[in-house]
Amino acid sequence: MANAEFDRRVAVVTGGASGIGFAISKLLTERGATVSIWDLDDKVAGEAAGRLERAGHEAVDVTDEAAIRAARDRVLAEHGRCDILINNAGIYPHATLHEITVEAWDRMFDVDSKSVFLATRAFMDPMIAQRYGRVVTIVSEDAYMAKPSIAHYAAAKASLLSLIKTFALELAPHQVLCNGLAPGPVATERAKGQAWLAERIPKIPVLRAAEPEDMAEYAVFLASDRNRFMTGETIIANGGYIMM
Amino acid sequence: MRHGAIDGMSEKEFDGQVAVVTGAAGGIGFAIAKLFAERGATASVWDVDSDAAAAAAKRLKDMGLKAHSAGLDVTDEEQIFAARDATLADCGQIDILVNNAGLYPEGTIQDMTREAWDRVFAVNVTGPFFLMRALMEHMKARKYGRMVNIVTIDAYMAKQTKPHYAASKAALLSVMKTYAIELAPHGILVNGVSPGAVATERAKQSDWLESYSKKTPVGYTAEPEQMAEYILFLASKRNMFMAGECIIASGGFYVASA
Numbered sequence: 051m052a053n054a055e056f057d058r059r060v061a062v063v064t065g066g067a068s069g070i071g072f073a074i075s076k077l078l079t080e081r082g083a084t085v086s087i088w089d090l091d092d093k094v095a096g097e098a099a100g101r102l103e104r105a106g107h108e109a110v111d112v113t114d115e116a117a118i119r120a121a122r123d124r125v126l127a128e129h130g131r132c133d134i135l136i137n138n139a140g141i142y143p144h145a146t147l148h149e150i151t152v153e154a155w156d157r158m159f160d161v162d163s164k165s166v167f168l169a170t171r172a173f174m175d176p177m178i179a180q181r182y183g184r185v186v187t188i189v190s191e192d193a194y195m196a197k198p199s200i201a202h203y204a205a206a207k208a209s210l211l212s213l214i215k216t217f218a219l220e221l222a223p224h225q226v227l228c229n230g231l232a233p234g235p236v237a238t239e240r241a242k243g244q245a246w247l248a249e250r251i252p253k254i255p256v257l258r259a260a261e262p263e264d265m266a267e268y269a270v271f272l273a274s275d276r277n278r279f280m281t282g283e284t285i286i287a288n289g290g291y292i293m294m
Numbered sequence: 295m296r297h298g299a300i301d302g303m304s305e306k307e308f309d310g311q312v313a314v315v316t317g318a319a320g321g322i323g324f325a326i327a328k329l330f331a332e333r334g335a336t337a338s339v340w341d342v343d344s345d346a347a348a349a350a351a352k353r354l355k356d357m358g359l360k361a362h363s364a365g366l367d368v369t370d371e372e373q374i375f376a377a378r379d380a381t382l383a384d385c386g387q388i389d390i391l392v393n394n395a396g397l398y399p400e401g402t403i404q405d406m407t408r409e410a411w412d413r414v415f416a417v418n419v420t421g422p423f424f425l426m427r428a429l430m431e432h433m434k435a436r437k438y439g440r441m442v443n444i445v446t447i448d449a450y451m452a453k454q455t456k457p458h459y460a461a462s463k464a465a466l467l468s469v470m471k472t473y474a475i476e477l478a479p480h481g482i483l484v485n486g487v488s489p490g491a492v493a494t495e496r497a498k499q500s501d502w503l504e505s506y507s508k509k510t511p512v513g514y515t516a517e518p519e520q521m522a523e524y525i526l527f528l529a530s531k532r533n534m535f536m537a538g539e540c541i542i543a544s545g546g547f548y549v550a551s552a
Contacts, residue, residue: 215549222511222546234535255478260535267532276523279490279516282549283542290478290537 054082055274060129062122064088064112064169065139067098069238070188073262074136074269079104081270083134086125088112090139112139112165118172131180134273135173137166137187142203155202162206163213170217174226183226184273187214191234191288207232211284218282227281229272234288235259255290306334307530312385314338316368316425317395319346321494322444325518326392326525331359333526335390338362338381342395368395368421374428387436390529391429393422393443393466398459411458418462419469426473430482439482440529443470445540447488447548467540474538483537485528490544491515511546 061078065071066087075085075098084104089095092109099107106128108121125132140162145154166187177183190207197204210230218228235241235250237259251259268287271277313330317323319341327337331354339354341347344365354361362384364377381388397417401410426441433439446463453460467486474484491497491506493515507515524543527533542548 218546218549219511223513225512227512255475255537256481256483256535257479264535267534268536271527271532276527277543278520278523279512279545280524280541280543281512281546285536285541286539287536289535290474290483292475292538 056081056083059083059133060086060125060131061134061136061273062086062088062125062132062169062173063136063138064110064165066136067091067094067107069240070233070236070262070265070269071136071138072098073266074138075105076102077263077266077270078134078273084129086121086129086132088121088139112169113160115168115172118168122172122176126176132173132176133180133182133184135169135177135183135185136269136273137169137185138269139165140188142190142200144200145202146198147201150202158202159206159209162203163209166210167213170213170228174217174221177226178221178224181225183221183224184277185217185221185226185228186269186272187228187230188269189214189230189232189284191232191286191291193232193284194286214284215282222281227272227277229277229280229282230284231265231268231272232284232286232288233260233265234286234291236262236265238262250291253291254288255292258289260287260289307532308390308526309334311335311389312338312362312381312387313390313392313529314340314381314388314429315392315394316340316421317342318392319343319350321496322489322492322518322521323392323394324350326394326522327361328354328359329519329522329526330390330529331357331361336360336362336385338364338385338388340364340366340368340377340381340395342367368425369416371424371428374424378428378432382432388429388432389436389439391425391439391441392525392529393425393441395421396444396463398446398456400455401458402454403457406458414458415462415465418459419465422466423469426469426484430473430477433482434477434480437481439477439480440533441473441477441482441484442525442528443484443486443540444525445470445486445488447490447542447544449488450548451551470540471538478537483528483533485533485536485538486540487521487524487528488540488542488544488548489516489521490542490547492518492521494518506547509547509550510544511550514545516543516545 095107193207351363449463
């Protein structure tokens with residue numbers, strides 16, 4: 051029998067304890083990878099890792115560069131390498147343009163944008179040294195839209211579209227490919243039952259929201275050896291929802 | 295439905311499916327057909343050269359794979375119907391359509407003839423439009439289908455050496471999106487792939503390929519087999535939520551030039 055696709059690959063998934071992040075962690079481990087689940091909450095990360103084979107965990111504040119580097123060093127010390135970085139951690143609190151405080155704006159950009167810069171920068175040198183890497187950043191369809199209900203989130207995600215391209219060009223000569231995934235509505239545990247999700251579904255051409263497992267397939271494909279020629283791009287997987 | 299661990303067994307993820315690939319007697323099209331067949335599908339090789347299509351199908355069968363062939367001119371709707379009906383008669387069903395057949399002749403604004411313009415649009419846009427229409431009712435009845443259109447990064451760019459080609463592919467992007475919205479409620483996902491420079495046998499004989507690998511950030515051009523992976527992913531059940539989108543796989547070339 052052939053080896054599993056991700057045999058001997060080591061992956062870090064930020065925000066990997068729940069939602070899309072957990073679905074990605076699960077799929078990677080099912081296909082043979084060893085995964086380090088990163089979450090702000092050590093207990094939550096540990097419980098998530100406990101549900102999977104070949105998964106460890108780290109408690110990391112991804113807005114803190116020193117914490118990222120310390121966790122990276124522990125992963126490298128334990129496994130000897132890191133092949134895949136999934137930048138999934140993020141927050142999405144709704145607030146109108148009037149309601150967004152300076153603190154809320156800064157917090158949003160720290161968690162949803164700066165964290166991607168810091169984590170990708172932390173892993174790029176080890177990936178360059180091993181001449182292999184896959185970085186997948188979770189964006190959002192909101193990055194392409196006007197979003198009066200959550201403008202800071204949409205703007206922070208839009209910044210990632212640029213950042214992904216810059217890292218892609220910087221790292222392409224080293225066989226490190228950097229891409230993004232922009233999901234449409236996903237029926238995470240947190241989203242289920244919320245009014246916005248129910249209102250959106252009839253407007254989605256495929257007439258349903260995505261499951262976290264649907265999204266995991268795209269992220270895992272971009273993180274795989276099947277992807278050898280795509281970099282700096284962001285896949286939009288939103289059920290055909292037309293961009294206005 | 296969902297695929298779990300990918301091991302030696304589930305590499306056959308297209309077991310029981312029938313994949314039609316147009317322009318599949320050579321180049322990227324043949325690489326796509328071969329990868330489908332290697333992963334368990336019956337590859338239906340459609341090509342304007344029916345002898346070449348039959349020879350390509352025979353090559354696949356000689357490897358122990360499942361293959362079928364049909365000859366057709368994709369600009370002729372009657373021939374599309376005939377190829378569809380023959381494939382359904384022989385294979386029973388069609389799960390996947392890959393619109394790969396296309397022309398990419400040189401030409402400038404100055405030397406463009408009306409005939410050259412019309413010919414490129416006929417093959418690159420009109421063909422896919424009528425191919426998708428010819429297969430959609432069958433797929434709707436089965437509530438399942440995947441259609442993948444081969445576009446190109448030239449669709450997004452000025453192209454002084456092939457203005458008709460680039461414009462035809464830009465038109466294909468629009469056609470693809472309209473079909474995506476039309477068919478999404480029926481479990482049929484329509485998407486595209488825009489390749490950068492691919493080292494087909496034909497391209498290897500040209501002088502542009504070498505210069506492209508230097509200009510491509512990853513430092514190499516794609517093998518047809520590498521490009522086929524994107525098409526197969528979009529044509530698979532791993533893709534359950536993407537419709538009307540076009541993946542750009544150009545080794546970073548498009549990002550660097552934008």
